[in-house]
Amino acid sequence: MTDPIRLLLADDHRMLRETLKRSMLDEGFDVVGEASDGQEAVDLAEELQPDVILMDVTMPEIDGVEATRRIVEQRPDARIVMLTMHADQDVIAAAIRAGASGYLVKDCSFDEVAATVREAISGEVSQQVAASMLREAKGLADDAESVITKREIEVLQLIADGCATPEVAEQLFISQKTVKNHLASIYAKLDARDRTQAVLQAVRMGIVRLY
Amino acid sequence: MTDPIRLLLADDHRMLRETLKRSMLDEGFDVVGEASDGQEAVDLAEELQPDVILMDVTMPEIDGVEATRRIVEQRPDARIVMLTMHADQDVIAAAIRAGASGYLVKDCSFDEVAATVREAISGEVSQQVAASMLREAKGLADDAESVITKREIEVLQLIADGCATPEVAEQLFISQKTVKNHLASIYAKLDARDRTQAVLQAVRMGIVRLY
DNA sequence: TACGAATTGGGCCGCACGACCTATGTAGCC
DNA sequence: GGCTACATAGGTCGTGCGGCCCAATTCGTA
Numbered sequence: 481m482t483d484p485i486r487l488l489l490a491d492d493h494r495m496l497r498e499t500l501k502r503s504m505l506d507e508g509f510d511v512v513g514e515a516s517d518g519q520e521a522v523d524l525a526e527e528l529q530p531d532v533i534l535m536d537v538t539m540p541e542i543d544g545v546e547a548t549r550r551i552v553e554q555r556p557d558a559r560i561v562m563l564t565m566h567a568d569q570d571v572i573a574a575a576i577r578a579g580a581s582g583y584l585v586k587d588c589s590f591d592e593v594a595a596t597v598r599e600a601i602s603g604e605v606s607q608q609v610a611a612s613m614l615r616e617a618k619g620l621a622d623d624a625e626s627v628i629t630k631r632e633i634e635v636l637q638l639i640a641d642g643c644a645t646p647e648v649a650e651q652l653f654i655s656q657k658t659v660k661n662h663l664a665s666i667y668a669k670l671d672a673r674d675r676t677q678a679v680l681q682a683v684r685m686g687i688v689r690l691y
Numbered sequence: 692m693t694d695p696i697r698l699l700l701a702d703d704h705r706m707l708r709e710t711l712k713r714s715m716l717d718e719g720f721d722v723v724g725e726a727s728d729g730q731e732a733v734d735l736a737e738e739l740q741p742d743v744i745l746m747d748v749t750m751p752e753i754d755g756v757e758a759t760r761r762i763v764e765q766r767p768d769a770r771i772v773m774l775t776m777h778a779d780q781d782v783i784a785a786a787i788r789a790g791a792s793g794y795l796v797k798d799c800s801f802d803e804v805a806a807t808v809r810e811a812i813s814g815e816v817s818q819q820v821a822a823s824m825l826r827e828a829k830g831l832a833d834d835a836e837s838v839i840t841k842r843e844i845e846v847l848q849l850i851a852d853g854c855a856t857p858e859v860a861e862q863l864f865i866s867q868k869t870v871k872n873h874l875a876s877i878y879a880k881l882d883a884r885d886r887t888q889a890v891l892q893a894v895r896m897g898i899v900r901l902y
Numbered sequence: 903t904a905c906g907a908a909t910t911g912g913g914c915c916g917c918a919c920g921a922c923c924t925a926t927g928t929a930g931c932c
Numbered sequence: 933g934g935c936t937a938c939a940t941a942g943g944t945c946g947t948g949c950g951g952c953c954c955a956a957t958t959c960g961t962a
C-alpha cells in the first residue's frame with residue numbers, strides 16, 4: 481500500500497467542500513486543506529504542496545482557471561482537477577491551457593471524482609480532457625483563444641451587478657463610449673450579441689459571480 | 692434510540708447528491724431516495740413518504756419551490772428543507788409560502804444541514820426562516836407576493852437561451868408586443884429594469900435554468 | 903353572475919444599445 | 933525602433949428596448 485494521495489479542495493460552497501471531504505477521506509484520500517476562494521487556493525497550494533488539487537471554476541477573488549494558471553506557473557508538476565457546473569467547451573479549453581490535468585462536471589458521480597483524481601496522479605487524462613485536447617489540436621474549437629481582459633471582466637461584473645452603461649462608466653471613471661467598446665469586444669469573444677447573453681456566458685464560464 | 696430519520700434528497704447535481712448521501716448516512720440518517728429533478732422529487736415524495744426532504748431550488752422540469760408546493764398540497768405534514776446557492780429574500784419568502792420547513796444556503800456547514808433536518812422534524816424552524824416569517828408578518832418584504840406566471844417563465848427561459856424579442860415572439864406564436872408586455876410585468880415583479888437583470892434574478896431564484 | 907387575473911394585442915415616445923469605422927496613448931516585447 | 937495588444941474616446945446610424953397609455957378575450961372563482 482502506497483502513501484495516501486494528499487488532496488487540496490477548493491470550492492466556495494462549504495456544504496460541497498465538507499461533504500466531499502468526508503467522502504474523499506472515506507475513500508482513503510488525505511484531505512490536507514480546504515480553500516474557499518481562488519487566492520486561498522493559490523496560497524495553500526504553495527504552502528501544503530498537495531498531490532492533487534480539486535478546484536471549482538466559479539470562485540470569488542480569483543476564478544479557478546486563473547488560480548490554476550498561477551499554481552502551474554509556480555509548480556509545473558502540480559496536478560489540478562477542475563470542477564464546474566456546466567460542460568462548457570470554452571471553459572474546458574481554458575482549463576487545459578491553464579494547465580489542468582483533469583476536468584469534471586458537477587453532475588458526475590463520486591466514483592468518477594475519485595477515479596479522475598487517481599488518473600491525475602498517474603498522468604492519465606480524462607476522456608473529456610483528451611477529447612478537448614484533440615479538438616484543440618484539430619483547431620476546431622480554438623476560438624476560445626479569445627482571452628477576456630481584466631478590464632472587460634470588470635465591465636461584465638458591474639453589468640451583472642445591475643449597472644447600466646452610464647453607471648459602469650461612472651464606476652470605472654471612463655466614458656460611456658469606452659464601456660461600449662469593451663462590450664463590443666466582449667461580444668466578439670464570448671460569441672454573444674447583447675449584454676444579457678454576454679453576462680450569462682460569463683456566469684457559465686465562472687468569469688463573473690452572481691450575488 | 693429512536694428510528695433513523697428517513698430522508699429524500701433532491702438535487703440535480705449528482706456529485707452533491709452522492710457526497711451528501713454518504714455524509715448523511717454517516718450521521719445516522721436513512722437516505723431512502725434520490726431525485727435529480729423536481730418532478731422526480733414529487734413522485735418519490737409520494738411513493739416513499741420520507742420524514743424530511745432536502746430539496747434544491749434550482750432543478751430541471753419543476754423548480755424546487757413549485758415541487759414543494761405540490762408535495763405540501765398532497766401531504767400538508769411533509770417536512771421540506773430547501774437548499775439554494777444564494778440567500779435571496781424573495782426565494783426564502785416563496786419557499787415559506789410554498790410550505791417549506793427550513794432553508795439552507797449551500798455555503799453552510801454540514802453540521803447545519805444535519806441540525807436543520809432534525810429541527811424540521813421536531814417542528815422548529817431555522818433562524819433564517821423565522822426571520823423571514825417575521826419580516827413577512829411585518830409586511831416589510833412581502834413584495835415577493837408577485838408570483839411569476841407560467842407564460843412569464845417561458846419568456847424568461849427563452850431570453851436566457853439567447854432569444855431576442857422577435858425570436859421569443861416567434862417561438863411562442865405571439866406578437867412582439869405581447870412579449871414586451873410580459874417583460875414589463877416581469878420587471879415589476881422581479882424589481883429589474885432590463886432583461887439582463889430580470890434573467891439574472893430569475894437564475895438566482897431558480898426560476899430559469901442556465902444550460 | 904360578476905370580479906379579478908392572465909394572456910393577448912395596439913400605439914406612441916424617447917433613449918439606450920449594438921454595428922461599424924477611425925484614432926491616440928501606453929505598455930510590453932522581440 | 934517597430935510590433936502588437938490594451939485601454940481610451942469620438943462619430944453615425946438604425947433599431948431594439950422600456951415606459952406609459954389603453955382594450956379584448958378567456959378563465960377560475962368568489
